[in-house]
Amino acid sequence: MDKIQIDKGDFSYPMPVVLVGATVSGRPNFMAAAWVTWVNDDPALMGVCIDASHHTHVGIEAHGQFSVNLPGSDLVAATDYCGLVSGNNVDKSQCFEIFTGELEFAPMIKACP
Numbered sequence: 736m737d738k739i740q741i742d743k744g745d746f747s748y749p750m751p752v753v754l755v756g757a758t759v760s761g762r763p764n765f766m767a768a769a770w771v772t773w774v775n776d777d778p779a780l781m782g783v784c785i786d787a788s789h790h791t792h793v794g795i796e797a798h799g800q801f802s803v804n805l806p807g808s809d810l811v812a813a814t815d816y817c818g819l820v821s822g823n824n825v826d827k828s829q830c831f832e833i834f835t836g837e838l839e840f841a842p843m844i845k846a847c848p
Contacts (some may be wrong), residue, residue: 752753754810754817755783756802756833756842757794763828763842766791767818798840801842804847 736776749796750769757764770784785792795801805813813830820827 743793750812752806752818753783754804754806754814754844755785755791755848756804756844757791757800758798758840758842759790759794759822760801762822762826763833764791764794764822765804765817765827765831765842765844766822767814794840800838802838802841802843804844806847810844810846 736775746843751771752767752769753771754765755771765783766789768783768785771784773800774780774782781806783801783803810831816830817827828842834845835842
């Protein structure tokens with residue numbers, strides 16, 4: 736098989752959209768992200784690619800914690816909304832019923848598996 740040069744903008748598809756949760760300035764926040772991957776299985780670790788300019792990045796840097804929520808088709812509108820507006824301007828925690836598990840600063844969405 737011939738090798739090809741991967742250029743800027745060439746991605747491995749499909750890239751599932753997830754909702755990344757973090758506590759920012761004492762408030763749960765969620766952002767839509769597609770650059771997410773497993774990093775390790777034992778212990779279970781996931782990595783996300785989030786530019787430092789994003790509001791969610793502030794919470795992750797402050798607490799070192801985040802959640803990865805896998806939205807179903809019933810959450811398409813809310814997921815899209817979270818990808819369009821910034822937590823700097825909008826309280827996106829009101830879009831979902833949320834809870835926390837073992838990690839205090841990693842809010843999770845109850846409707847996501």
